Amino acid sequence: MTADTTATPGPRTLTRQRRRASAARFWKQYRTHRAGVVGLAALVLCVLVALTAPLTVGADVRSVTDAPGGPLESPSARFPLGTDQFGRSLLGLVIWGSRVSLLVGLLAAVLSVAIGTLIGITAGHFRGWYATVMMRITDWFLVMPTLVLAIALATVMSRSLGTIVVAIGVTTWPTTARLVRAQTLAVESRPYIERAKALGGGHWHVMSRHVLPNVMPLVLAQTTLIISTAILTEATLAFLGLGDPTGVSWGGLLQDAREAGAVSSGDWWYLVPPGIAIAVVALAFTLCGRAVESVLNPRLGVSR
Amino acid sequence: MTAEATPALVEGAAADPGTPGPAAGRGPRARTAAAYLRYVAGKLAGAAVSLLAVLVTSFFLFRLIPGDPVKFMTGGRPVSAEQLAAYRREFGLDLPLWRQFAHYCGKALTGDLGTSYQFRTPVIDKITEALPNTLLLTGTAFVLYTALGIVLGTRSAWRHGRLGDRLNTGLALTLYSVPSFWLGLLLIIVLSVGVGPVPGLFPTGGMESGGKEGFAYAVDVAHHLVLPVVTLVAVEYGQTLLVTRSALLDEMGGDYLTTARAKGLRDDQVRRRHAVPNALLPTVTLVFVNLGRTVAGVILVETVFSWPGLGGLFYQGLSVPDLPLVQGLFFFFASAVIVMNTLADLLYPLLDPRVGR
Numbered sequence: 001m002t003a004d005t006t007a008t009p010g011p012r013t014l015t016r017q018r019r020r021a022s023a024a025r026f027w028k029q030y031r032t033h034r035a036g037v038v039g040l041a042a043l044v045l046c047v048l049v050a051l052t053a054p055l056t057v058g059a060d061v062r063s064v065t066d067a068p069g070g071p072l073e074s075p076s077a078r079f080p081l082g083t084d085q086f087g088r089s090l091l092g093l094v095i096w097g098s099r100v101s102l103l104v105g106l107l108a109a110v111l112s113v114a115i116g117t118l119i120g121i122t123a124g125h126f127r128g129w130y131a132t133v134m135m136r137i138t139d140w141f142l143v144m145p146t147l148v149l150a151i152a153l154a155t156v157m158s159r160s161l162g163t164i165v166v167a168i169g170v171t172t173w174p175t176t177a178r179l180v181r182a183q184t185l186a187v188e189s190r191p192y193i194e195r196a197k198a199l200g201g202g203h204w205h206v207m208s209r210h211v212l213p214n215v216m217p218l219v220l221a222q223t224t225l226i227i228s229t230a231i232l233t234e235a236t237l238a239f240l241g242l243g244d245p246t247g248v249s250w251g252g253l254l255q256d257a258r259e260a261g262a263v264s265s266g267d268w269w270y271l272v273p274p275g276i277a278i279a280v281v282a283l284a285f286t287l288c289g290r291a292v293e294s295v296l297n298p299r300l301g302v303s304r
Numbered sequence: 305m306t307a308e309a310t311p312a313l314v315e316g317a318a319a320d321p322g323t324p325g326p327a328a329g330r331g332p333r334a335r336t337a338a339a340y341l342r343y344v345a346g347k348l349a350g351a352a353v354s355l356l357a358v359l360v361t362s363f364f365l366f367r368l369i370p371g372d373p374v375k376f377m378t379g380g381r382p383v384s385a386e387q388l389a390a391y392r393r394e395f396g397l398d399l400p401l402w403r404q405f406a407h408y409c410g411k412a413l414t415g416d417l418g419t420s421y422q423f424r425t426p427v428i429d430k431i432t433e434a435l436p437n438t439l440l441l442t443g444t445a446f447v448l449y450t451a452l453g454i455v456l457g458t459r460s461a462w463r464h465g466r467l468g469d470r471l472n473t474g475l476a477l478t479l480y481s482v483p484s485f486w487l488g489l490l491l492i493i494v495l496s497v498g499v500g501p502v503p504g505l506f507p508t509g510g511m512e513s514g515g516k517e518g519f520a521y522a523v524d525v526a527h528h529l530v531l532p533v534v535t536l537v538a539v540e541y542g543q544t545l546l547v548t549r550s551a552l553l554d555e556m557g558g559d560y561l562t563t564a565r566a567k568g569l570r571d572d573q574v575r576r577r578h579a580v581p582n583a584l585l586p587t588v589t590l591v592f593v594n595l596g597r598t599v600a601g602v603i604l605v606e607t608v609f610s611w612p613g614l615g616g617l618f619y620q621g622l623s624v625p626d627l628p629l630v631q632g633l634f635f636f637f638a639s640a641v642i643v644m645n646t647l648a649d650l651l652y653p654l655l656d657p658r659v660g661r
Contacts, residue, residue, distance in 0.1 A: 283477060
C-alpha cells in the first residue's frame with residue numbers, strides 16, 4: 001500500500017484503482033476467517049439495533065416516572081426480559097443501553113488510537129532524546145494499572161460521557177504507540193524514504209505521505225481491538241458508579257441490578273442480559289480485530 | 305520494558321579492559337557479571353524514575369478536582385469558617401502547592417500516605433491491614449491462571465488448527481470478553497444464593513464466617529476463596545493462553561526443532577525440552593506487563609465478593625469519595641506493579657542469556 005505513484009497519466013485514478021483492488025484482496029482473505037465473519041455479522045446487527053433504537057423502543061424507556069410495569073417483574077409475554085426496580089422494560093433498556101456502550105467504545109478507541117499513532121509515528125521518525133523520552137512515557141503507561149488510572153481520572157472530573165471517553169482514551173494508547181513505532185521504524189528503513197528525503201521531502205511530508213499510509217492497516221486492526229477493551233472499561237466504570245448518571249448503559253444496568261438486590265434475591269434474569277450484551281459486543285470486536293490482524297500480518301499466527 | 309539502554313551496555317562491556325589474568329575462562333565471566341550489573345543499574349534507575357512519576361501523578365491528579373477538598377470532606381454539612389480552617393491546617397491544605405507537594409513526597413517516602421477522611425486512620429494502616437487478604441486472593445489466582453494459561457496455550461499451539469485448539473481459543477476469547485464483575489455476580493447467584501433446585505454451595509461474600517480457629521479457620525477461608533479465585537482465573541487465563549500459543553507458534557518453524565526430532569526425540573520431549581523454554585520468555589514478560597490488568601480484576605472481584613482487601617477498600621474510597629484513601633491506593637497499586645515489573649526485568653537475563661547483553 002505505498003501511497004505515492006510514479007505513473008504520469010491520471011495518478012489519482014491509478015491510486016484509486018489500486019486501493020480498490022487491495023480492498024477487494026483484503027476482503028477475499030478476510031472472508032476465509034470464519035470467526036472474523038461471525039464477529040462482523042454480530043457487529044452489524046448490534047450497530048443496526050443501536051441506530052434504530054429511537055424507532056423501536058423510543059427514548060421513553062428511560063423514564064422512571066411513567067414506567068409501564070410493576071417493579072422487578074420476571075420475564076413475561078409483555079416484558080420479554082422482565083422489568084427493573086422502577087418497572088421499566090429491561091429489553092428496552094438493554095437496547096437503549098447499546099447506544100452509550102457503542103458510542104463510548106468507538107470514541108474512546110478513536111481517541112486512544114489517535115494518541116498512540118501520533119506518539120508512535122513521531123517517536124519512530126524523530127530519533128534521539130525525543131524518542132527516548134516518549135518511549136519511556138509509553139512504557140510507564142503500559143505497566144500502569146489502566147483501570148486504576150481511568151478510575152482516578154473519572155473521579156476527579158465531572159460525571160459525563162466525555163469524561164469516560166477521555167479517561168479510557170488517555171490510558172489505553174501505549175500498545176498502539178509501541179506497535180506503530182515499530183512499524184514506522186521498519187518503513188523508514190526502506191530506500192524510497194531516502195529517495196523522498198533526497199528530493200526535498202520534509203518531516204511532515206515523510207510522516208504524512210509515506211509512513212502514515214503504511215501504518216494505517218495496523219491502526220485499523222488496533223482500533224477494532226481497542227474498542228472491545230473500551231466497551232469493557234466503560235461498563236466497569238459505570239458499574240463502579242462513575243458513569244454518566246443521566247444515561248442508560250449496560251454497566252449502569254448491572255449496577256442498578258446490584259443495588260436493587262437482584263443478586264441476593266436470585267433475580268438472575270435482571271443480570272444476565274446486560275452482561276451478555278457486553279460480552280457479545282466485546283467478543284465481536286475482538287474477533288474482527290484478530291481477523292484483520294492476521295490478514296495483514298499472517299506471520300503473527302494468531303487466528304485460525 | 306525493552307532493553308532501550310542495552311546497546312550502550314554492550315559497548316561498555318566490550319570496552320571493559322577485562323581481567324588480565326592468565327586463565328582464559330575468567331575474562332568472559334567477569335565481563336558477563338559486569339554487563340549484568342550495568343543492566344541491573346539501568347533497570348533500577350528506570351524504576352526510580354517511574355516511581356517518581358507515579359508520585360507526581362498521584363499528587364497532581366487529585367488536585368485537579370474542582371472545588372474545595374475541605375468542602376468535599378465535610379460532605380456539605382454546615383460547618384463554621386473556623387472549623388474549615390482547622391481542617392485545612394489538619395490536612396496541610398493551607399500551604400502553597402509546591403510546599404504541599406514537597407510535604408507529600410517526603411511523607412510518601414517514609415510510608416505516610418495521609419489520613420483517610422472516612423475512617424480517620426492513616427491510609428497506610430488500612431493498606432497494611434488489607435494487603436495480606438489481597439495477596440492471598442491474587443497470589444492464588446495468579447499462580448493458577450498463569451499455569452492454566454501456559455499449559456492450555458502449549459497444548460493449543462502444538463495441535464493448532466484442530467478442534468481442541470479452536471475450542472480452547474474460543475473459550476479463552478469469550479471469557480476474556482466477559483466483564484469480571486458480571487461473572488462474579490452470576491456465580492454468586494448460581495452457586496451461593498442458588499437457582500431453582502441448586503442449593504447455595506458457597507458463601508456469598510466476605511473472607512470468613514467468624515468464630516473459627518486453627519484448621520477449621522483455614523478451611524473456612526478456603527471455602528470463601530473459591531468463587532473469587534474462580535472468577536479471576538476465568539477472566540485472566542485467556543491472555544496468558546493466547547500469548548503462549550502465539551509465542552510457541554513462532555518457535556514451531558524453527559530449524560532446531562527439526563534437528564531435535566531428527567535425533568530421535570519423542571514429540572513431548574521436543575515440546576518440553578526445546579520449544580516451550582524458548583517460547584516462555586515473551587509469555588513471562590507479558591504476564592508481568594499485564595499485572596496492571598490483574599489489579600483491575602482484583603478491584604472488581606473484591607468489590608463483588610466483599611473481600612476485605614485493597615480492591616474492596618478502593619471501592620469504599622471511591623463511593624465517598626475519600627480522596628486520601630483513593631490517592632494512597634493509586635500510589636500503592638502503581639508502585640507495586642512497577643516494582644514487580646522491575647523484579648521480572650532483573651530475572652530475565654537469568655532465564656534467557658540473550659537479554660541484557
